Amino acid sequence: MPDRDPGGSHAQNFLPYGRQEIGDADIKAVVEALCSDWLTTGPRVGQFEKAFARFCGAAEGVAVNSGTAALHAAMRAVGAGPGDEVIVPAITFAASANAAVYEGATPVFADVEESTLLIDPAKVEALITAKTKAIVAVDYGGQPADYATLRMLTKDKGIRIVADACHAPGATYMGCPVGTLGDISCFSFHPVKHLTTCEGGMALTDDPELAAHMRRFRNHGIDSDHRKREAEGTFAYDMVELGYNYRLPDVQCALGMAQLERLPQWVMQRRRVADWYEQALNGIEHVRPLRLHEDRTHAYHLYVVRLDLSKARMSRAQAFAHLRARGIGANVHYAPVYLHSFYRDRGYAPGLCPVAERVYEEILTLPMFPAMTKADVERVADVLRELAD
Ligand SMILES: Cc1ncc(COP(=O)(O)O)c(C=O)c1O
Incomplete structure (x- = not known):
């Protein structure tokens, strides 16, 4: 078996902003799946769906091949569509x-709320119209959005709440786990996330009709899969509607199940x-962490700070470059989506969300990743101090 390369292509002392952990149990699980009869649409898909849904407290899971597909x-x-x-x-x-x-x-x-970067329910209220079909509530960085207020705003209006929980498995809102907060909750298993299947994702829901629809959608819109037909x-x-091939292979589900064993521990390490x-x-x-609401626990996919530009002696871009030059893999999440060319070309313009x-x-x-040490954190803090020297 080849040696594992924990540092990737980075220099020895480079601290990346996120890093996966692949252990012997993960490798064993993947090899077992590879040697089994089912590389895809086999039994491990359902097993992973059940296990991840159980972890989050949801009734059903639909595994797909990315968070985007979820x-x-x-x-x-x-039912979001034209109009x-x-x-x-x-x-x-x-x-x-x-999506x-x-x-x-x-x-x-x-x-967004200035102190948390979560969707601001007061701003949402003003945007709801007769055309509103859904709200995508993003648990930014790993802190859940304000679901109770969003529910109140959408009550009796037929508006669905889709939780983009890609950052937040293991977090809670008013004591309820992320995965139970939206009508559908979507997760990503990209390597920088809490657990990885290389690429992958899952949609969780308590509604069997929504689950059945998503299961069909990930399989071209076909009403049965290969294993079911073989059994019958x-x-x-x-093919009852136009769907996609968004299936997550068994080999990747095997990795996901092995990773899931360590998820509770990883969330604690991130905290x-x-x-x-x-x-x-x-x-x-000159460095201010984002605020954590008291009614929530955080899963810390990202650790985001705000620079007080009146106190730092440089811009954010210069601060980013300084950190990278000193071996700290800083990053920026995210530019307002509508400032990307694709959206600007469709009429969205600066000034929309001040x-x-x-x-x-x-x-x-x-x-931010589970294996970080206190010394790593102190090293980052020392370099941040230099931004105002
Ligand atoms: C908030 C959020 N939503 C959706 C996605 C998409 O997930 P994926 O990369 O698995 O398609 C990501 C991934 O980075 C994300 O951070």
Whole structure:
């Protein structure tokens, strides 16, 4: 077996902003799946779906081959289409909005809370119209959005809440786990996320009809899969709508199940790293962590700080370059989605969400992954201090 390369292509002392952990149990599980009869659409898919849904407290899981595919399936299942509007926070990964566009619906961007970068329910209220089909609530960085207020705003209006929970498995809102907060909750298993299947994702729901629809959608819109037909001794199937091949192979589900064993521990380790950051950043006046609402627990996919540009002696871009030059893999999550050329070309313009646009200029994502040590965090803090020297 080849040696594993934990540092990737980076120099020895480079601290990336995120890093997966692949252990012997993961490798064993993948090899077993590779040597089995089923590389895809086999028994491990359902096993992984059940195990991840159970972890999050949801009734059903639909495994797909990316978080983006989960969002796309969710948009189809809630019936977003041409003429419909889908409210999405301005600060998120583009996929949160793109999923609505795939289905011909129109994303409507809501501004964010300045101190958390979560979708601001007060701004959402003003954007709801008779055309609103869904709200995509993004659990930015790993902190859940304000679902109770969003529910209140959508009550009796037939508006669905889709949780983009890609950052937040293991977090809670008012004591309820992420995965139970939206009508559908979408997760990503990309390597920088909490657990990885290389690429992969899952949509969770308590509604069996939504689950059945998403299961069909991930399989070309066909009403049965290969294993079911084999069990029933039939060749016949019907394609009842236009779907996609969004299936997650068994080999990747095997990896996901092995990773899931360590998810609770990893969430705790991420919280410990966040505690270390809080201590280490205390007293660095030009660096402000984002706020954590008291009714929530955080899963810390990202550790995001705001730079006070009046106190730092450099811009965010210079701060980013300084950190990278000193071996700290800082990053920025995210530019307001509508400022990307694709959206500008479709009529969205600067000025739409002023808080998002302003705070975007100040944010930096610091390294955050379970294996980080207190010394790593102190090293990041030391370099951040230099930004005001
Ligand atoms: C908030 C958010 N939504 C959706 C996605 C899409 O997930 P994937 O990369 O698995 O397609 C990501 C991935 O980075 C994300 O951060």
